[in-house]
Amino acid sequence: MDVADLRVFEAVARHGSMNRAASELHTVQSNVTARVRSLEQEVGVPLFQRHVRGVSLTPAGRRMLPYATRVARLMIEARTAALDEGPPSGPLSLGTLETTAALRLSPILSGFARQYPQVRLSLTTGTTCSLTTDVLECRLDGAFVAGPLNHPDLHSETVFREELVLVTPRMIGSVKQLASVPDLKTIVFRLGCSYRQRLEALLAEAGVVAMTPLEFGSTDAILACVAAGVGVTLLPKGLVSSIVQAGTLAIHTLPPRKANVETLFIRRHDSYVSGAMMAFIDAARASFGPVVAAA
Known part of the structure; x- marks a missing residue:
């Protein structure tokens, strides 16, 4: 199995396109296509599904990708180690x-x-x-x-x-009051955020049923939605203290076992x-x- 073929495979998987991978690797698409086909023949299974928008990994390709990525990274690290002085x-x-x-x-x-x-x-x-x-x-x-x-x-x-705090619209006086809020929403980062998981566990323990979360990619967007009364969130205290002083939000401290992260x-x-x-x-x-x- 050639290291160069693995590098091509990793680039195609990352871009989802033979053409974009060829551009990154400073070669022509036909060369990329040939190397991918050669690699597929060597391992004995298809690694990509071809479609009009490009390519996507097969299950075999997904299993192979972490190893190809590590090989590519090792090549970079080997060069870095050789030149790493001064x-x-x-x-x-x-x-x-x-x-x-x-x-x-x-x-x-x-x-x-x-x-x-x-x-x-x-x-x-x-x-x-x-x-x-x-x-x-x-x-x-x-x-x-x-x-x-x-x-x-x-x-x-x-x-x-960090100390995490529950952040709510300013009219919410306590965590217990959330149970009486109709259609309560959590305003969170996307799935995989540990603060989101902690917030869901906190509300569940308090007997609060929340609607489907609203996901955002930035802290500013989350806080703007909470200030507008859309829902609640869980964030580090240092991040929201100055905003709370402006009077648009309320923060609620939590027991150490729930707050400390x-x-x-x-x-x-x-x-x-x-x-x-x-x-x-x-x-x-x-x-x-x-x-x-x-x-």
Whole structure:
């Protein structure tokens, strides 16, 4: 099995298109098509379903993709390791929760960019579930996610703790009052968000029946909907305190076992820790301070 074929396979799977993969790989579509067919013949099963809009993975292709992604990542890491000397440089792909980006990361990112201008840092936002998957499948070098999280392939370090609060329209006086609100909606990030799971468990424990959640991709959109009286959400207290002071929202503190959540920085155990990654980890530790030992 040729490494170049696996690289082509991974690019086609990511783009869902032979043509777009060819463009990324700086080759022609016929070459991509030939390499994919050669790989399918070698493994003995179709890896893609062809259709008018491009291609999609077969079940066999989906099972094979994580391995191809890891091989592609290992090739990048091998080159990075060979060239990794002197000041930190090169690409560094990180992920973060939307709330962490809004509340915690701006000072670190701006300081890191000034100190290490040769590092090409990219930041992706997502849910704990999606970010963890992206790290495991080597699409991200590391990510800030909500704990607890225990995976044998991941190195994790608690970087800070948050206090979560229930955020409601200002006319809601208590959690118990939610039970009398007709057609109550939760305003949340998409499925896979740990805050969403905590909110659903909190309401269920309080005997509150909520309607189908409304999903949004940004904190600002969620808070705007809550302020408009559409529903309720669960977010870090530091993110909403200043908005609450403006009088458009109400926050409700929760018992520590429901409110306290750790934010972890995760990366693969077997990944190469580049100079750029080590410099970023040091910057994060200097900003947040050590909270607990790494796992």
